[in-house]
Amino acid sequence: MMHSGRHFLQIPGPTNVPERILRAMDRQVIDHRGPEFAKLAKEVLEGVKKIFQTTGPVIIYPASGTGAWEAAIVNTLSPGDRVLLFETGHFSHLWCQLAKKFGIEVEYVPGSWRRGPNSAEVEARLQADVRHNFKAVMVVHNETSTGVTSGVAEIRRAMNRARHPALLLVDTISSLASIDYRHDEWEADVTVAGSQKGLMLPPGLSFNAVSEKALSANKNAKLPRSYWDWQEMLHANQAGFFPFTPATNLLFGLRESLSMLEEEGLSNVFRRHNRHAEATRAAVREWGLEIVCEDPREYSSSLTAVLVPQGHDADQLRRIILENFDMSLGAGLSKLAGKVFRIGHLGSFNDLMLAGTLSGVEMGLRLAGVPHQPGGVTAALQSLAPVGH
Numbered sequence: 001m002m003h004s005g006r007h008f009l010q011i012p013g014p015t016n017v018p019e020r021i022l023r024a025m026d027r028q029v030i031d032h033r034g035p036e037f038a039k040l041a042k043e044v045l046e047g048v049k050k051i052f053q054t055t056g057p058v059i060i061y062p063a064s065g066t067g068a069w070e071a072a073i074v075n076t077l078s079p080g081d082r083v084l085l086f087e088t089g090h091f092s093h094l095w096c097q098l099a100k101k102f103g104i105e106v107e108y109v110p111g112s113w114r115r116g117p118n119s120a121e122v123e124a125r126l127q128a129d130v131r132h133n134f135k136a137v138m139v140v141h142n143e144t145s146t147g148v149t150s151g152v153a154e155i156r157r158a159m160n161r162a163r164h165p166a167l168l169l170v171d172t173i174s175s176l177a178s179i180d181y182r183h184d185e186w187e188a189d190v191t192v193a194g195s196q197k198g199l200m201l202p203p204g205l206s207f208n209a210v211s212e213k214a215l216s217a218n219k220n221a222k223l224p225r226s227y228w229d230w231q232e233m234l235h236a237n238q239a240g241f242f243p244f245t246p247a248t249n250l251l252f253g254l255r256e257s258l259s260m261l262e263e264e265g266l267s268n269v270f271r272r273h274n275r276h277a278e279a280t281r282a283a284v285r286e287w288g289l290e291i292v293c294e295d296p297r298e299y300s301s302s303l304t305a306v307l308v309p310q311g312h313d314a315d316q317l318r319r320i321i322l323e324n325f326d327m328s329l330g331a332g333l334s335k336l337a338g339k340v341f342r343i344g345h346l347g348s349f350n351d352l353m354l355a356g357t358l359s360g361v362e363m364g365l366r367l368a369g370v371p372h373q374p375g376g377v378t379a380a381l382q383s384l385a386p387v388g389h
């Protein structure tokens, strides 16, 4: 089917890239060993710290988020090290598999995919580890496969109550610049992020924000590393350079993204995401469908994962929506395949884009014959613009 107008990219990342960022990247590549590049690199390396709410170094890799996952592991751990990792969904599973490939012994704490880690359990497991065998606690802040946000601040408090010296490694790939996240205040040691979600950039950059403690762990970490080595990167970054060819034009895009986030104000960015998430949930409730996330305190503000009723196929629904309304929604991943669709409401996004997105879902539910109550879109509009407001 031929479509006119524009495609709706409502997967939970990559997200819509604003015109300003497209224009900022649409330029000749410059010499990555020259003074103009050094100025750009110093500016973005400094500016991006605010987004992580840190004053420490942030390393930028030309890589997808998986690269930054690997970097967090190989820079801090040694073969045979034990780590505690909480099962939150598809992405915690992938991070676990990655760690195991490096010979890390992962204690993978089972989870239902509908809740975040329980901080009391974090504390109990760390208390029991009297010899301090766990070298790291690893957690996905926003599980993109389920729309559940983990309480990282509570996990840190539990670690401190247990007086356990493990590092805290956090994946913020689908939360950074969308959901409040505080690297310094929450004493995260490595924060992993990517460019293609809240930062509104195309895929291709990923990040490690690094604490002092992580930098000292790095000195003794024995896993082999070359491309991902923090030390070579930090050394080159001091002068505004990279040890290899950087993703120059994405860095021009990042500079623009940082300006846009600064202009809006980070707290307003978080408020906007909360508001859109709340309106989305108002629609889902009105449709009579079930949200994957069970605990309202853990609702994700960057995406909502929705279960389709038994006997119905979420992938067929997504196909119908794509064919008829030119909108892409996120698929259910691994054990949620066919059972769940995911609505991305993060990045460069506004009320009317959300209204269009939810209209597409509601019309799709109708066409696909998925049982639901009408009125979800109206409920979302009421949430966005309450009568009497």
Ligand SMILES: Cc1ncc(COP(=O)(O)O)c(C=O)c1O
Pocket (backbone or CB within 6 Å): 013, 064, 065, 066, 067, 091, 140, 142, 143, 144, 171, 172, 173, 174, 194, 203
């Ligand atoms: C929470 C989370 N972690 C890790 C990844 C993997 O990142 P990438 O696909 O950019 O390698 C993703 C991708 O969507 C993600 O959402």
